[in-house]
Amino acid sequence: MAQILDSEAGTVFVGGGGKDYGTPQSLLLKYANRHGMIAGATGTGKTVTLQTLAESLSLAGVPVFLADVKGDLAGLARSGSAEAKLHEAFQKRADTIGLELDYQDFPVTFWDVWGEKGHPVRTTPAEMGPLLLSRLLDLTEAQEGVMNIAFRVADEQGLALADLKDLQAMLVWVGQNADELSLQYGNVSPASVGAIQRALLVLENQGGDKLFGEPALELADIMRQGEGGKGMINILAADQLMNSPRLYATFLLWLLSELFEQLPEVGDPDRPKIAFFFDEAHLLFDDAPKALIEKVERVARLIRSKGVSVWFISQSPTDIPEDILGQLGNRVQHALRAFTAKDQKALRLAAENYRANPDFDIAEAIQNVGTGEAVTSLLEAKGVPGIAQRTLIRPPFSQLGPISDAERAEVMKASPMAEKYDKTVDRESAQEMLAKRAEEAGAEAEEKASAKSDDDLFDMGNEEYKQGRRYEPPEPARRKSSRSSRSDSIAETFGKSLARQLGTRAGRELVRGVLGSLFRGK
Structure with a gap:
């Protein structure tokens, strides 16, 4: 019988076997940080593959962060059951690939930008930075320049940008001091300031203001292990977040950038420090500026040396820019439908990215594999791409599908993250500091005006003085x-x-x- 985790070999079992399939496929943990891709048309089994990979990595002690777009992945917090609807089908698949069906639950922490289906997950404008914020707000080049000036001045003057109101107050100050700032940093147009403020107002009305605030998410809190040494599976509730795709993409890119900037270099560890799954990956790159795509490419290329495994999940490999696609060494390709000329081109491109197998035609296999089946290519020793294999993906051990609201609330209540993140902290930051400056400046001006008035009263040239004396x-x-x-x-x-x-x-x-x-x- 196959084992999910082979500690001696340093592998986790992905799927395989049977007379109609090729060699059983396992993921080498040592090369999991060379990143991966899960692709396939809707309904072909991408979500189940994601769930099984998250389980396997958790069993190996690797923390996982993933976005739950449809609410289906919440079932990771509950054990599968022999009474489940798909138990017979799962048992049959387990027998086919020679795997013992070991139902169990996994340690899960729920997160939610809106704080409704998980603990609030926040960042600050200062941590996100002007580039990602400009991407989020869809700013022009000139407006992005003004945003950079606002951040630069805030940093130089010690004005903390902790939430959206701080950023709005900072932009008001920049607009009021535009003439002086333009001489030092370049043109600050009132029109650009106004456009940014309108974009921030739209973001605020959409609930995006909840993303910015304190306490901000600490990376250590998503890189924990649960009971029994299993890696913590962090699930971001993204069903509502998907209604704001730009916010969704920007948040995930910010989190990846934070991992890149904060984690130390570790070379090639025995297993990843954390695995990161980008579901609906095309949202990251649709209409993205070139500078942002280049940043993602650079992070994907360099972050592997910090022990981070990044997986992109999308319907087609063509959704991912070629320079980034070239960094993805582990690939699981579910069925692609080729009904149109565009689909046929995508199919050919997908097949060309695999190491050829003389036993079958890869393009034909990708088009014909059934639900739960895939064409896989996983890195072998020395990081060499494996030969393409038709693979039957193993069934999940946790519950397939969503959990009830009561079950979710129970998991959230038991989490140590509740005490730390559920309450917002509003400390003195840019908005309060600028308001205090304005108040002090107003009081000083009033004091000077009062002093001048008293001095002028006894001035020999003062008309009131003359009239008072009736000279x-x-x-x-x-x-x-x-x-x-x-x-x-x-x-x-x-x-x-x-x-x-x-x-x-x-x-x-x-x-x-x-x-x-x-x-x-x-």
């Missing part, structure tokens, strides 16, 4: 002023008369005579 000059001075005025009038009259005389011919003769007598005297 009147003494009588002698008034008479002197009158005589002076008359004297000025007589002098002015004489001057005008002299000017008229100088303007006449007689006057000119008089001047010549006077000047001549002066020169003769010398």
Whole structure:
């Protein structure tokens, strides 16, 4: 009988066997961090494959983080049962591949951005950064530039961006100080600030403000082990989150980036430190800017040396950019339907990504495998891609399908994460600090204005001061002023008369005579 976990060989069993199938397939834990892909059309068994891989990795002590798009994966928290509807089919499959059907449950922590179907999972704008936030808000290049300026200034001035209100307050401050900031950092357009604020308002109305806040998620809390040394399976409730695909994609990319930035280099460990599953992977790349795709590619290429296993789940390999697809060494390809020319092209491309098997045509096999079957290629010793094999995926040990709300609440209540994350913490951050600055500036301005008013009151040039004293000059001075005025009038009259005389011919003769007598005297 096959074993799910072979500790000596360092493998977990994926599926295999029987006369109609090839060699039994196992995943080498040492090469699980070379990443993987699960692809196939709707209804071909991708979700069950994801569930069985999560179980196998958990049994090997590897923590798992996955997104539950339809609510089906919550069954990992409950044991399968011989009374279950699909028990007979699962038992038959287990017998075919030579596996003992060992029903059991797994340690699960539920997470939810909205805090309804799991513990609130939050981050802060500062941790997410301007690039991912700009992607989330679908900003233009100019608007992204303003967002970068806001983050830079907040960092330089020690203004913590802990939630959405902090970011909104920071943008208001940037807009008010646009002239000064433009000289140092580049143009800050009020129109760009306004556009970002509108985008943030839309995000807030969609409930996205719940994503930002404290306490922020700590990576150590998703990299735990449960009872018996099983890896913790972290399930993100994504059924509601899928209504905001940009928010969904941005959050998962942020989490992957955090793993990349915080985990130390470990080379090639015996098993991954954590396995990360991107369901509906096409949402990560649809309409994504080139810079963001390049970042995902870089993270996927380098994060393996930090012991992180990344799996992309989508309907077709063509949903994943080629540069990233080339990093995925472990592949499980369920059936693809080729009814259109586009589908046929996707089928050919999928077949070309496998190491050829002389026993069958890969493209034909991909098109014809049934539900629960797949064409697999898993890395072998020295990281060499395995030959493509038709594989019957093993049945799950946990419950297939969702659990009740009461069962979910029971799991959440027993989790140690409830006490840590269920209550929001609102500490002093950018919004409060900027409001305090404005209040202090207003009080200082009012104090200066009051002081200036008191000083001006005793100014000799102040009209109120003059009126208050009702100043009147003494009588002698008034008479002197009158005589002076008359004297000025007589002098002015004489001057005008002299000017008229100088303007006449007689006057000119008089001047010549006077000047001549002066020169003769010398």
